[in-house]
Amino acid sequence: MLKPPYVLFVGDARDQLAAKTAVGVQYWRPQMCIGQIRLDGCRASLELPVMTIADACAAGARTLIVGLANAGGTISESWLPTLTEALGAGLHLASGLHQRLTDIPSLCAAAAASGCSLIDVRHPRQAFAVGTGARRSGRRLLTVGTDCSVGKMYTALAIERELHKRGIAADFRATGQTGIFIAGDGVSVDAVVADFISGAVEELAPANAPDHWDVIEGQGSLFHPSFAGVSLGLLHGAQAEVLVMCHEPTRTHMRGLPHQPMPALNDCIAANEAAARLTQPDARCIGVAVNTSGLTAAAAADTLERLADASGLPCVDPVAGSVAPLVERLLA
Amino acid sequence: MLKPPYVLFVGDARDQLAAKTAVGVQYWRPQMCIGQIRLDGCRASLELPVMTIADACAAGARTLIVGLANAGGTISESWLPTLTEALGAGLHLASGLHQRLTDIPSLCAAAAASGCSLIDVRHPRQAFAVGTGARRSGRRLLTVGTDCSVGKMYTALAIERELHKRGIAADFRATGQTGIFIAGDGVSVDAVVADFISGAVEELAPANAPDHWDVIEGQGSLFHPSFAGVSLGLLHGAQAEVLVMCHEPTRTHMRGLPHQPMPALNDCIAANEAAARLTQPDARCIGVAVNTSGLTAAAAADTLERLADASGLPCVDPVAGSVAPLVERLLA
Structure with a gap:
């Protein structure tokens, strides 16, 4: 495009x-x-x-x-x-x-x-079919979030790069405007007519070779009252076997909504896994990508350790650190 | 309109x-x-x-x-x-x-x-704001469903009629085309741009007098892979303290999707309550509206009894029977 x-x-x-x-x-x-x-x-x-x-x-x-x-x-x-x-x-x-x-x-x-x-690029140029949830081939990963603007696009791109570094076929699939410029194509899912959210994602990340990874950019959060419908339709359409939870540890409330508390990390992981299993029974969260840009190096290290203890999952900063531990886990 | x-x-x-x-x-x-x-x-x-x-x-x-x-x-x-x-x-x-x-x-x-x-009427004529989830006054009920086309509109209208019969101020709020013709106004939420699902519902059922009931027509199902995003945005925007689960007991799979099993009734109730509590911490399901039109009278009676036992909630057919038990419960 x-x-x-x-x-x-x-x-x-x-x-x-x-x-x-x-x-x-x-x-x-x-x-x-x-x-x-x-x-x-x-x-x-x-x-x-x-x-x-x-x-x-x-x-x-x-x-x-x-x-x-x-x-x-x-x-x-x-x-x-x-x-x-x-x-x-x-x-x-x-x-x-x-x-x-x-x-x-x-x-x-x-x-x-x-x-x-x-x-x-924000406005869909084509009509989409309604999603079906029918199982399709290929492997898929979706970045999900505790909130909006926590690093879901950066995390997906870092994982795509790490897969390529290891010689694994993978495509970043863009669902927002900046991602579309980076990928050269994609669908801004928040601008799709509501009936077609999951259908648009099924078309964006279609059936593929059994060992090919689509790394799909998530949007919003199941816990954001403004945008959770987009996040759920994206989760169902993605049919991802692997989820990566993205998190910004300095937030005191959901973005733009001072009255709305942040979800607990583990509750957010559990809710995303449960919802994802409607179309992909094997869905599991394999790690947490933490945006530590608002923290000192020492506080960042402490935070990663604390979140890893709490979740029992690898926790990394995908930009300041490396997503290699996540990619190793998804390839295991 | x-x-x-x-x-x-x-x-x-x-x-x-x-x-x-x-x-x-x-x-x-x-x-x-x-x-x-x-x-x-x-x-x-x-x-x-x-x-x-x-x-x-x-x-x-x-x-x-x-x-x-x-x-x-x-x-x-x-x-x-x-x-x-x-x-x-x-x-x-x-x-x-x-x-x-x-x-x-x-x-x-x-x-x-x-x-x-x-x-x-299916196409929104106005631009909506993004939803906020900020608490608003008035009482609200939302009909939700195990599947699409199970009687969510009929149930909402029957509840509105029963409230009026008891002299209680109430308005049916339409979210689909037939409902809009019946109400004379409304928003077809499945035709709204995805970013604005919850915002459209906040506008459709705005702050109201503390004892006024908005009875909001639900759409789709959290367990329908095609439309769950619409259902979740509607649930968050409705900010309903009372949910009524609508169910069609003869379905063998989700409507239009032979590969997609129906959810268990209690799982569906629990998932809707959990999601609704993001914007309305008091949300609870107070009963089940069962479309028994596909059953004999004897089978219908058995089904209502079985579902009431399983859910611990009043179960009624809103058309063949009466929603009075549901309305008594919501007024209790």
Whole structure:
């Protein structure tokens, strides 16, 4: 669906978090990213050459990715001159924001004039069938979470990389916008019509060779009152025999909801295993991926040890540490 | 949203099941239905006078409801002359089918010419906010199910009627197309974008007076691999203190999925209570509504007794029997 190499547009991002889509793509697919395009006042920093549109085209870029993730998911007026210039120079335009590129007449006109595509990855472009839960071949792993934004995508990508390092056939399957830019394809499951959540995931991670692993990016949490329906449909559609629980140990409440307590780790593991077994009776959680970026090194080590004791499972930080213990367990 | 009284269009329905939308509206809101319109070959029967469009208008009808529910949810070419005539005569047109009335150019033209509305109740007309799970006032009951199509709408409507009979303020809240025709409003939750399932239900059944009951129509089942995401989002958004489990005792597998076994009744009750407590810690199942229409009277009585013994809860048939035991329990 997406044509690399990419040039990443970080616009006037006011901090690193506002450019988290670009940061994720550059971190996981540096070989697909040839540069960044910035506007005045940008405070995000990527480890990529700063370019103009002309530079990017000369360097071989084929697609400009809108790498910002703002609240509301809107396309800022201040970005339009650059985006229009990119289309005029022959670059495809891709965005994962809620507001569609195709809803902006000036971009539609520029795309039509140049023959370039406007790709809104958050919005499904196809109709899905209703899920069936019928057993399919191939091996599948799903990252699940105690909460939203705890590292489910990073964990899945780290596991895919570790499997590849060991020569094992594996594909990361993206279910959110940043993941789709990284994989080049995927389905933003939270934007699918509710009746088709599990069906969309059955199509995203279809039957495969018996020893092939699909490593599926989870979304939300069964314990998040806003999004648990998405998480459950994804769990049923994934039909994963292996679950990895992702956790951020400094959270004091569910993301965005100060009134909503975090679940206990073991309760969350048990609930995910029980729900997953509806479509995959062998489903089991094989480990915990802990985002320790908010902790000192000493506190991180203590936390990993404490959580491993409590859960009886390997606990690792997939970014600061290694997912090798998880991969060894899933291959055992 | 819908303007009664209605005339029900049953077209060329080949059997009673093909007209189940009309059958449900006529059964629950006979006072809102003034007649039926049939085409040659119709084999469904409603207890309503057969009318022409002119008859219906003369009798005061304001809206024609497309009362058929076919596989695929399409609008048949053979219905279009009647639907166009209805618009020309000043009737609004309402449909719960998947295919939209507004996607048919000849109907759009006729509606524009007459100033009448085309109302596609299956498709949400508004944007919803993401759910929060924040506690809200008012009392709420949700019908849940061991499977799809086991009587969740009929049970909710029977409970609303029984509450009204006792002088208690209560509103049926519709979450599917037939329910929306009956209530005159509602949200078809399976057609909402996945991120907004619980938010749509929070809006459908908002904060209310402390002694007011919202009786919310459930959808699907936590144990149905196709639709469990919808059921869980609905459960979290409903924030219901009272659940009623609906069950069809002759099913040998989950509807439409021969490979998928039915859950045990008690497991299904426990899973629904556990999930509901995320947003409503007091949630409890107070009884079981059993659709015994497929059983002899003797077998029905045995089944109700057996299920009551197994669950320790009152078990009733909400149509052949009475939901009074359930309502007494929820008021206790």
